[in-house]
Amino acid sequence: MQLLANIAIDGLAYGMVLFIISVGLSVTLGLMRFINLAHGAFAMLGGYVCAWLVRLNDWPFVWGLIAAVLVTGVVGALLEVLVLRRLYRSGELQQVLFTIGLTFLMIATVNLLWGPEVQLIPLPVWLSAPVDLGFRTLPAQRLLVLGVGVLVVMLSAWVMHFTRFGIWLRAAVDNTSTASTLGIAVERVQVLAFAVGAGLAGLGGILGAELMPLEPYYPIKYLVLVLVVVSVGGMGQITGSLAAALALGIIETASKYLASDWGSMFFFVAMALLLAWRPEGLLVRRA
Amino acid sequence: MQLIHHSHQPWRQAIPYVLWVALAVVVYVFFPDQLPLGARIACMAIFVMSLDLVVGYAGLATLGHCAMYGAGAYAAGLWATHVSGDPLVGLLVGAVAGALVAALSGLFLLRFQGLTFLMLTIAVSQILENLASKMRHWTGGDDGLSGFSMGKVLGLASFDLSGRVAFVYAVVVMLLSLWLMRRIMGSPFGLACVGIHENRLRMAALGSSVTAHLQRIYIVAGFFAGVAGALSAQINQIVGLDTLGFDLSAEALVMLVLGGAGHLHGAIAGTLVFMGIHHVASAINPYHWLFIIGALLVAVVLLPRERWSLAWRARLASLGAARVHPSRGVP
Numbered sequence: 001m002q003l004l005a006n007i008a009i010d011g012l013a014y015g016m017v018l019f020i021i022s023v024g025l026s027v028t029l030g031l032m033r034f035i036n037l038a039h040g041a042f043a044m045l046g047g048y049v050c051a052w053l054v055r056l057n058d059w060p061f062v063w064g065l066i067a068a069v070l071v072t073g074v075v076g077a078l079l080e081v082l083v084l085r086r087l088y089r090s091g092e093l094q095q096v097l098f099t100i101g102l103t104f105l106m107i108a109t110v111n112l113l114w115g116p117e118v119q120l121i122p123l124p125v126w127l128s129a130p131v132d133l134g135f136r137t138l139p140a141q142r143l144l145v146l147g148v149g150v151l152v153v154m155l156s157a158w159v160m161h162f163t164r165f166g167i168w169l170r171a172a173v174d175n176t177s178t179a180s181t182l183g184i185a186v187e188r189v190q191v192l193a194f195a196v197g198a199g200l201a202g203l204g205g206i207l208g209a210e211l212m213p214l215e216p217y218y219p220i221k222y223l224v225l226v227l228v229v230v231s232v233g234g235m236g237q238i239t240g241s242l243a244a245a246l247a248l249g250i251i252e253t254a255s256k257y258l259a260s261d262w263g264s265m266f267f268f269v270a271m272a273l274l275l276a277w278r279p280e281g282l283l284v285r286r287a
Numbered sequence: 288m289q290l291i292h293h294s295h296q297p298w299r300q301a302i303p304y305v306l307w308v309a310l311a312v313v314v315y316v317f318f319p320d321q322l323p324l325g326a327r328i329a330c331m332a333i334f335v336m337s338l339d340l341v342v343g344y345a346g347l348a349t350l351g352h353c354a355m356y357g358a359g360a361y362a363a364g365l366w367a368t369h370v371s372g373d374p375l376v377g378l379l380v381g382a383v384a385g386a387l388v389a390a391l392s393g394l395f396l397l398r399f400q401g402l403t404f405l406m407l408t409i410a411v412s413q414i415l416e417n418l419a420s421k422m423r424h425w426t427g428g429d430d431g432l433s434g435f436s437m438g439k440v441l442g443l444a445s446f447d448l449s450g451r452v453a454f455v456y457a458v459v460v461m462l463l464s465l466w467l468m469r470r471i472m473g474s475p476f477g478l479a480c481v482g483i484h485e486n487r488l489r490m491a492a493l494g495s496s497v498t499a500h501l502q503r504i505y506i507v508a509g510f511f512a513g514v515a516g517a518l519s520a521q522i523n524q525i526v527g528l529d530t531l532g533f534d535l536s537a538e539a540l541v542m543l544v545l546g547g548a549g550h551l552h553g554a555i556a557g558t559l560v561f562m563g564i565h566h567v568a569s570a571i572n573p574y575h576w577l578f579i580i581g582a583l584l585v586a587v588v589l590l591p592r593e594r595w596s597l598a599w600r601a602r603l604a605s606l607g608a609a610r611v612h613p614s615r616g617v618p
């Protein structure tokens with residue numbers, strides 16, 4: 001029982017981190033059909049900036065987190081406007097190569113600035129202390145991850161379904177040229193979506209720093225995980241990504257607890273089965 | 288894309304082979320210290336060419352090509368450990384293992400397209416990597432499979448410490464593979480694969496069985512990837528889990544695109560450039576070389592080769608025109 005509860009809670013927290021990191025990639029893939037393999041680099045950037053502010057400049061954790069997320073979002077927007085926008089019409093291979101090249105450049109830059117060591121983000125006392133929930137105690141950090149995850153899910157659902165921006169975004173995902181004919185400023189929607197996605201990846205990088213240690217090779221190491229979540233969830237499907245992230249997070253955590261000598265075997269088997277079952281996305285029935 | 292070979296000028300086709308042989312001779316004579324590197328490059332070049340069949344010719348973007356390479360490497364290593372150390376038989380065993388993995392995984396993978404296909408290729412290679420890691424008893428797990436000894440090539444020359452035999456062996460196998468792959472891709476079957484790359488629907492409408500063709504090219508690519516893996520096992524005399532790793536697939540893709548997807552000679556050139564830079568730059572600092580390779584990739588995409596060659600040709604044409612009609616004052 002204790003074991004099952006541990007698996008459920010750790011798995012959910014892990015899944016939430018995966019979701020927060022990958023939701024932006026899912027949206028940009030669905031919206032711009034742009035395969036951004038540099039997305040993991042945004043998560044790393046967020047984590048590094050936060051670690052730098054909190055650990056070396058003694059900022060309070062919350063302010064460091066907010067600043068890091070904003071910085072990542074701005075970097076994402078700048079990249080989109082300056083370079084990535086030109087690549088929306090090129091082939092998949094071109095996009096893959098460019099963003100891999102970009103990832104390499106970011107890895108090398110991060111190493112140049114901060115060195116190859118793992119970066120720790122010191123947590124304030126109220127986050128590192130255990131919390132008694134009545135039936136068991138949990139590290140407060142896990143609760144924060146779960147809480148922020150739920151918040152991100154609710155906020156994105158609200159934005160997608162109840163705001164004008166959400167309508168524009170969904171219209172642009174369904175058919176970009178029709179949306180632009182109808183007078184929707186598609187380019188502006190794209191920049192905003194990209195910036196928010198990058199910022200969220202940064203947030204995920206910070207919150208998940210305990211599970212996925214921050215080091216220069218971070219973007220390559222966790223690239224596959226993020227891509228798996230996006231492809232299993234379906235491009236542009238926010239709820240699909242959430243379901244995929246939680247399912248895969250729980251499977252990975254369970255296999256670490258129960259069959260650690262098998263490595264990530266079950267994770268990839270589950271991924272292959274899920275993808276084969278629903279190639280268009282976990283929550284999309286085949287037409 | 289260089290598809291139809293100039294069959295009326297057979298000597299033209301021979302030129303690149305002569306150049307590769309000349310390069311190999313220069314390395315052999317003047318850079319004896321670099322022979323092990325040269326053998327590794329030749330071996331990787333076979334792998335990148337086999338990736339070219341899938342990515343450049345058939346147009347299937349894959350990040351799991353290492354599955355066949357690793358299968359070939361482990362098969363050759365296990366064969367040398369338990370059965371016989373003859374290198375040529377080992378190559379064949381590796382090739383068959385690669386083709387077998389390609390045939391089995393292709394049955395499943397080729398039902399899907401685009402991102403789904405890409406992700407499933409990653410899944411297959413990762414599953415194999417985890418299996419190899421789990422079956423420690425057979426594969427040595429994280430420590431790798433080693434301790435097997437290779438026999439003499441053709442019963443004549445044995446692998447030595449200077450790496451001369453390994454180098455010549457690897458280069459000869461590479462050139463033979465290149466020749467075979469070019470023959471296959473120049474055949475009606477190869478052209479049909481390119482047709483599927485360019486327009487799947489139209490090829491299906493023309494009566495070409497798309498899935499069967501893709502399945503076949505995937506097996507052929509798996510065969511040569513297996514050769515590359517077996518060759519690496521023989522010249523390095525160790526097989527590690529990295530032969531099944533995601534990094535290998537990604538790096539091979541980078542090499543392929545540096546040289547130009549859809550050109551087998553380009554695949555060799557890309558491998559040469561990538562591994563050459565890697566060798567020099569990583570000796571200085573492992574991270575610096577990421578700067579170089581990252582910048583190269585970004586440049587390759589932002590400055591497409593077609594634009595370069597067009598601009599270059601226009602330049603040449605205008606120069607030629609100026610020479611013929613100097614009075615017209617072409618700029």
